Amino acid sequence: MLNRQGRPTTPGDATHNDHPTFTGNKALSQIEPLIFETGRLETTGVDYEAPQSFKSRLAELERKSEIGLPGVSEPEAMRHYVRLSQKNYGIDTGLFPLGSCTMKHNPRLNEKIARMPGFSDVHPLQPVSTVQGALEVMHTLSHWLMELTGMDAVALSPKAGAHGELCGMMAIKAAIAAKGESATRNVVLVPDSAHGTNPATAALIHFIVKPVPVREDGTVDPAVVASLAGPDTAAIMLTNPNTCGLFEKDVVAIADAIHAAGGYFYADGANFNAIVGKARPGDLGVDAMHINLHKTFSTPHGGGGPGAGPVVLSELLAPFAPVPFVRHTDEGFELVESEEEASNHGAHAFGRMTAFHGQMGMYVRALSYMLSHGSDGLRQASEDAVLNANYVRACLADLMSLPFGNRPCMHEVLFDDTWLKDTGVTTLDFAKAMIDEGYHPMTVYFPLVVHGAMLIEPTESESRASLDLFIATLRDLAMSVKRGETERFTGAPYHAPVRRMDETRAARSPILKYTPPQAALEAAE
Amino acid sequence: MRYLPLTSDDRAGMLAKIGVDHIDALFADIPSNKLLKHLPKLPLHKGEIEVERLMGRMSARTISASSVPFFVGAGAYKHHIPATVDHLIQRSEFLTSYTPYQPEIAQGTLQYLFEFQTQVAALTGMDVANASMYDGSTGCGEAVLMAHRITKRSKAILSGGLHPHYADVVQTLSEMAQAECVTLAPDVLAGEDILSQIDNTVSCVVVQTPDFFGNLRDLRAIADKCHANGALLIAVFTEVMSLGLITPPGEMGADIVVGEGQSIGNALNFGGPYVGLFATKSQYVRQMPGRLCGETVDADGTRGFVLTLSTREQHIRRDKATSNICTNSGLCTLAFTIHMSLLGQTGLKRIAEINHANAVMLAGQLSAIKGVSVLNKSFFNEFAVRLPGNAAHLVEQLASKHVMAGVPVSRLLPGAGLDDVLLVANTEVNSDEDRQAFVEALKEVL
Amino acid sequence: MGETKYTKDHEYIRVDGDVAIVGISDYAQSQLGDVVFVELPKLGKALSKGDEAAVVESVKAASEVYAPVSGEVTEINAALEGQPGAINEDPEGSGWFMKVKLSDPSELSGLMSEADYKAYLASIH
Incomplete structure (x- = not known):
């Protein structure tokens, strides 16, 4: 007689069970120790045969000490890092409205192409005759960047936005030196709304940073710039569209004021995604601007890098571009790698930013992105990015506070915390409650020019349905604040893999690496 | 669309x-x-x-490294990367996440950064490491600026064995930051007298080992003289795999160790993206550039990780920051960490031995060719060869015979009188057949 | 013990004879949040009024502490190294930064009294 009872097919009584699990895990949410806590010193996840005996040429410098790093087998490594990945939020997880960071979709076609052997498996110092295709990518990318920005030259090699800023400011410093004005022209104007990297970059190469106050409407006043500019002015570093999400409507007058004083106009291109195909920095008087390929042109952010920060340069600054750069001649593509060689082509390269030729892996992805979009798609993407941000603004303006009034913004919309006053809920609390709702928070507490800033950049990658749900969620949260349901916020997040972290503890007695229990005990004695 | x-x-x-x-x-x-x-x-x-x-x-208009016998190094190396690495770094949650500013939903990134820092500190023999720089060369520039902050001096001495691109990066940064930078003459035989350069005006001495020409350098005497004069020793490497087999800079007295981590986990990529490794002693941690991840607990007392000591960084300190670095090498550090976790110390030591053994074998084969001599007394997986002719021309000829022979020194040091010197690297990916093909082709063109 | 005086940068100074105790005000610590690190000057350092004398860091901010008066550093509060939280808990007590031997006591007259400082705080809010 067969047992035909089988398994239950209805869920049964919907009881709730708050008991902790034996493992501490909660179904798909797994606790994962450090790799050093599961690995073994003698274990390795690779198979290499021992070499045959040979006479070592290490002089007396062979490593005698244990390295102290355990290894794991391949299945253990796979499970460990997959579990870690599940504790992360990415663009592919959900809407990622991080203002100033342009978290747009990362097409996987670009990943596929970046792994083509002619790009990924090529050494930077192979004979130039064997890397013509790679140089063609660099040359083509440069062409697109110049065309989209209306500028005369590109220095491709900077490794990220801040590195691009450094490159652009070095070109400006070199141009000033060429005019014999190094001793006197050393002040850089930086608006209060600037990214922190701007003043840090200027200070790094010994410019004196002079802050420019932002006027009531969130933009820079050309009259103030004119009053601050003078024979000591080296440059202004202006982000446009700015970090308040606004286009600097007086940008041409600002450029004129700086140029009239004999200074240069450095533009922070972090927000270029708002205006690609709509306006060209070169037409606005810009002398140098970096472009974050990992923002505007969608190379993956990868948890904080790698990025790429090519710098476009005006005719005045083009001769000072660093080495290396690619030239296209009748014989093909050539690579100019030294300052001496550059001077043979009439250039005055200021030096070198990095070993080799920059972030090839990012060039390939960015160029694939551009080819896919084309001029029409790039412009449409910018329009959609701006449209999406304004839609969010229009749908939340009645509940949250806009520091500069309910007026059109560019690709990101800035709210402040005026509307949270006396509610017992801070900007940070509000952001953490968004995590419980399945969203990555917006950028908070930046820019510094408004109180409790919340900077929302939805990007063009969001559908209307996605935006509508996001808006409905923020409205629900905002109503909840107004109803006084503070616990929903002050203790949030409740549903993330971990709760709020004790940052004070981390900073007061920093633990910056793993120490095995035995060693930690001994160290304590 | x-x-x-x-x-x-x-x-x-x-x-x-x-x-x-x-x-x-x-x-x-x-x-x-x-x-x-x-x-x-x-x-x-x-x-x-x-x-x-x-x-x-x-x-298709580019010849890939795997398609030919391949011996090109000089700061970037062709190594085997386990298939697991590339699969894992393409996980959406890693690939499409941002800098972990919201730690509650970025524990994946934060934990691997903590693992990365631990690995780098152990490999270099140092107390602490940061969460990466763009690459070795830019890290080297940052290390020099850091030494200037610590010593309140502004003169750097660069060894003639430092990778020429690294020296150029430091030189450019120094000129722009109005600091002094003395670069010693190219030092093929590791015979330079760097000790006599060190006095109490010097902020730091920058020495690479294995150096640009492949020589291993004992840093102990340099460290001692630096410390006696209140200067810092910055040790540089471009081949991180060497640390599986040779004495780490931290055991030879280095104050800051900086290098290129590409060899572990990262493809050649025609020069980037790579991953800069940066480590130092505990007492200097607050002068360190770049992000740092630290261990802490959450509101429930559960262990977790956060970015910490951020007040050094540009978004808070603005013009007083230790560096302007923001985006770093996130995903490349992940690749490094996964590959290193697979290797463990046992695997790393083994693969380093294979590299060295292969290089020793090739050095023997090449020096048996008439007119060819290996210049190094010591090396890890790369060495300098003197050829009876112009190295750049010979490399082109060999390339036409489908052998990538190495890097002619004149490409990075034009006008240094080293036109007949070739750098040859040999890693675990090179087979006996590859070496044989190289030797045969070289004999044909000589 | 003499009167406690304040600067617009929120340092306080309490004079006892020709030596003054310097630290940051309760308002300053509340603005910084949890202090995690303090960098104190070297003993014997000669400070001029307005010099950068120390750096105080919290999780979210870092700021310079300027010398409210000129003088030589005669003592530093080394206990802060292990217990920076004292600055939050008791800024004008165990959270003091340094003692300075005054070189120009007349500089004190340019500083705010406690009442003036309270009025100043009210004015900036």
Whole structure:
């Protein structure tokens, strides 16, 4: 007689069970120790045969000490890092409205192409005759960047936005030196709304940073710039569209004021995604601007890098571009790698930013992105990015506070915390409650020019349905604040893999690496 | 356009909700004479098939390292990367996440950064490591600036064995930051007298080991003289795999160790992206550039990780920051960490031995050729060879015979009188057949 | 013990004879949040009024502490190294930064009294 009872097919009584699990895990949410806590010193996840005996040429410098790093087998490594990945939020997880960071979709076609052997498996110092295709990518990318920005030259090699800023400011410093004005022209104007990297970059190469106050409407006043500019002015570093999400409507007058004083106009291109195909920095008087390929042109952010920060340069600054750069001649593509060689082509390269030729892996992805979009798609993407941000603004303006009034913004919309006053809920609390709702928070507490800033950049990658749900969620949260349901916020997040972290503890007695229990005990004695 | 979800109806409805009748009303702050009337003069959008075809053609016009016997090094190395690494770094949650500013939903990134820091500290023999720099060369520049901050001096001495690109990066940064930088003459035989350069005006001495020419350098005497004069020793490496087999700089007295981590986990990529490793002693941690991840607990007392000591960084300190670095090498550090976790110390030591053994074998084979001599007394997986002729020309000839022989020193040091010197690297990927092909081809062109 | 005086940068100074105790005000610590690190000057350092004398860091901010008066550093509060939280808990007591031997006591007259400082705080809010 067969047992035909089988398994239950209805869920049964919907009881709730708050008991902790034996493992501490909660179904798909797994606790994962450090790799050093599961690995073994003698274990390795690779198979290499021992070499045959040979006479070592290490002089007396062979490593005698244990390295102290355990290894794991391949299945253990796979499970460990997959579990870690599940504790992360990415663009592919959900809407990622991080203002100033342009978290747009990362097409996987670009990943596929970046792994083509002619790009990924090529050494930077192979004979130039064997890397013509790679140089063609660099040359083509440069062409697109110049065309989209209306500028005369590109220095491709900077490794990220801040590195691009450094490159652009070095070109400006070199141009000033060429005019014999190094001793006197050393002040850089930086608006209060600037990214922190701007003043840090200027200070790094010994410019004196002079802050420019932002006027009531969130933009820079050309009259103030004119009053601050003078024979000591080296440059202004202006982000446009700015970090308040606004286009600097007086940008041409600002450029004129700086140029009239004999200074240069450095533009922070972090927000270029708002205006690609709509306006060209070169037409606005810009002398140098970096472009974050990992923002505007969608190379993956990868948890904080790698990025790429090519710098476009005006005719005045083009001769000072660093080495290396690619030239296209009748014989093909050539690579100019030294300052001496550059001077043979009439250039005055200021030096070198990095070993080799920059972030090839990012060039390939960015160029694939551009080819896919084309001029029409790039412009449409910018329009959609701006449209999406304004839609969010229009749908939340009645509940949250806009520091500069309910007026059109560019690709990101800035709210402040005026509307949270006396509610017992801070900007940070509000952001953490968004995590419980399945969203990555917006950028908070930046820019510094408004109180409790919340900077929302939805990007063009969001559908209307996605935006509508996001808006409905923020409205629900905002109503909840107004109803006084503070616990929903002050203790949030409740549903993330971990709760709020004790940052004070981390900073007061920093633990910056793993120490095995035995060693930690001994160290304590 | 396959990447843009909005439909025309969506756009019209959203404009209506916003209360404007045309998209350009949202661009009204752009001066109207600067608003582009036409599309940029660039091709229109393309489907996947076409893009892949176009890019594929460019890829095909380049000779890849795996397709030929390959001995090119000089700061970037062809190594085997386990298949697991590339699979894991393409996990969406790693690939498409941002800098972990919201630690509650970024524990994955934070934990691997903590693992990375631990690994780098152990490999270099130092107390602490940061969460990466862009690459070795830019890290080297940052290390020099850090030494200037600590010593309150501004003169750096660069060894003639330092990778020429690294020296150029430091030189450029020094000129711009109005600091002094003395670069010693190219030092093929590791015979330079760097000790006599060190006095109490020097901020730091920068020495690479294995050096640009492949020589291993004992740093102990240099460290002692530096410390007696209140200067710091910055040790540099471009081949991190060497640390599996040779004495780490931290055991030889280095104060800051900086190097290129590409060899573990990261493909050649024609020069980037790579991953800069940066480590120092505990007492200097607050002068360190770059992000740091630290262990702490959450509100429930559960262990977790956060970015910490951020007050050194640009977003808080602005013009007083230790560096302007922001984005670093996130995903490349992940690749490094996964590969290193697979290796463990046992695997790393083994693969380092194979590299060394292969290089020793090739050095023997090459020096048996008439007119060819190996210049190094010691080396790890790369050495300098003197050829009876112009190395750059010979490399071109060998390339036409489908052998990538190495890097002619004149490419990085033009005019240094080293036109007959070739750098040859040999890693675990080179087989006996590869070496044989190299030797045969070289004999033919000589 | 003499009167406690304040600067617009929120340092306090309490004079006892020709030696003054310097630290940051309760308002300053509340603005910084949890202090995690303090960098104190070297013993014997000669400070001029307005010099950068120390750096105080919290999780979210870092700021310079300027010398409210000129003088030589005669003592530093080394206990802060292990217990920076004292600055939050008791800024004008165990959270003091340094003692300075005054070189120009007349500089004190340019500083605010406690009442003036309270009025100043009210004015900036």
